[in-house]
Amino acid sequence: MREAILLVGGQGTRLRPLTINTPKPMLPVAGVPFTVHQILRARDAGVTRIVLATSYKADVFADFLSNSELGAADSGIDIVIATEDEPLGTGGAIRYASSFLTSAPTDSVIVFNGDVLTGLDINALVHHHEQTNSDVTLYLTKVSDPRAYGLVPTDPTGRVLQFLEKPQTPEEIVTDQINAGCYVFTRSVIDRIPPGRPVSVERETFPELLAQSRLVSGVVDQGYWLDLGTPLAFVQGSVDLVRGIAPSPAVIAPGESLILAGAIVDPTAVISDGTTLGVNARVGVDSIVSGSVVFAGAVIGDHCVIRNSIIGEGAVIGDHCIIDGSVIGDHSQVGAHNELREGVRVWVDSVIPELSVRFSSDQ
Ligand code: GTP
Numbered sequence: 001m002r003e004a005i006l007l008v009g010g011q012g013t014r015l016r017p018l019t020i021n022t023p024k025p026m027l028p029v030a031g032v033p034f035t036v037h038q039i040l041r042a043r044d045a046g047v048t049r050i051v052l053a054t055s056y057k058a059d060v061f062a063d064f065l066s067n068s069e070l071g072a073a074d075s076g077i078d079i080v081i082a083t084e085d086e087p088l089g090t091g092g093a094i095r096y097a098s099s100f101l102t103s104a105p106t107d108s109v110i111v112f113n114g115d116v117l118t119g120l121d122i123n124a125l126v127h128h129h130e131q132t133n134s135d136v137t138l139y140l141t142k143v144s145d146p147r148a149y150g151l152v153p154t155d156p157t158g159r160v161l162q163f164l165e166k167p168q169t170p171e172e173i174v175t176d177q178i179n180a181g182c183y184v185f186t187r188s189v190i191d192r193i194p195p196g197r198p199v200s201v202e203r204e205t206f207p208e209l210l211a212q213s214r215l216v217s218g219v220v221d222q223g224y225w226l227d228l229g230t231p232l233a234f235v236q237g238s239v240d241l242v243r244g245i246a247p248s249p250a251v252i253a254p255g256e257s258l259i260l261a262g263a264i265v266d267p268t269a270v271i272s273d274g275t276t277l278g279v280n281a282r283v284g285v286d287s288i289v290s291g292s293v294v295f296a297g298a299v300i301g302d303h304c305v306i307r308n309s310i311i312g313e314g315a316v317i318g319d320h321c322i323i324d325g326s327v328i329g330d331h332s333q334v335g336a337h338n339e340l341r342e343g344v345r346v347w348v349d350s351v352i353p354e355l356s357v358r359f360s361s362d363q
Pocket residue numbers: 007008009010011012013014015024053054055084086087088089090093112113114115229
């Protein structure tokens with residue numbers, strides 16, 4: 001039996017307004033909730049029991065599982081939901097979820113952040129953890145600009161030397177290795193996290209282990225890695241899954257686009273560059289939808305150009321709109337002839353009237 005904890009209780013503030021109605025891990029990515037990609041990868045790596053550590057909108061996970069094949073007894077993985085009364089942070093959530101584990105104190109427990117898309121060799125990480133007798137082993141990746149991440153310098157043997165959360169000054173940027181959001185804990189280490197209060201593994205648990213000279217190891221894996229926490233990254237992750245660039249057992253036939261059941265596309269429209277069209281979505285005459293995610297039931301009018309954007313569930317985009325690098329909240333209405341570019345976010349249930357002064361644009 002191999003057990004894992006999946007951290008899915010965060011509020012996903014950077015992805016608002018998409019996370020107003022749906023917790024980030026339950027947002028559909030390439031046709032299924034992101035959590036499903038992660039659970040299937042874990043199952044393929046031999047995980048037989050996974051605890052979903054939930055807090056924010058926990059009922060959405062329970063509802064999904066009760067209607068999904070993954071929740072069935074013969075799904076090949078036993079899924080248990082642990083719900084905190086109050087958000088306990090990453091470490092507190094791991095501690096609380098551990099009361100639902102059956103592992104012995106010396107067993108390895110895998111912990112996944114719920115928003116990381118990765119091609120990590122999970123078994124190699126566990127193997128390294130067990131071979132080196134580490135207390136915790138972290139999956140690390142290298143990025144060119146590490147300022148938004150937790151830096152994790154290691155010595156030549158892979159022993160972690162320090163944790164530097166979101167460094168800002170050039171002196172603090174001592175490595176390009178970052179915490180990539182997957183860990184292997186020896187079960188007894190989880191049991192020493194203080195129960196019943198918020199704890200951050202990144203800011204509290206890991207630095208404390210180093211201060212106690214415990215063995216914390218890092219394994220650099222340079223395969224596919226993306227933190228789906230921001231709208232641009234979310235779109236990128238979805239596109240990469242649709243095209244087969246990011247690995248997932250949930251994507252059976254990668255291709256140029258993914259058009260889900262009931263979606264209706266006018267024959268003159270072009271759906272390209274890894275776009276997903278959700279269930280019952282519609283795209284009108286001569287519209288172009290490229291590198292985007294269109295959620296279920298959204299309607300895109302005629303002569304629109306939608307690029308690198310997320311169109312929320314049931315949103316309606318009027319004719320002749322240009323939407324580029326933007327997020328349209330669920331059930332919003334964007335009137336005809338609007339142009340929304342680069343970082344615009346339209347809140348849920350908003351109404352943007354038709355633009356009466358028409359512009360000429362370089363579609
Ligand atoms: P932002 O608010 O946009 O930063 O996103 P987030 O809420 O997901 O926070 P962050 O990316 O830092 O969280 C890392 C992982 O831990 C994510 O998978 C979260 O779902 C999870 N997480 C964060 N806080 C909690 C918590 O209090 N409880 C539980 N169960 N999970 C948490």
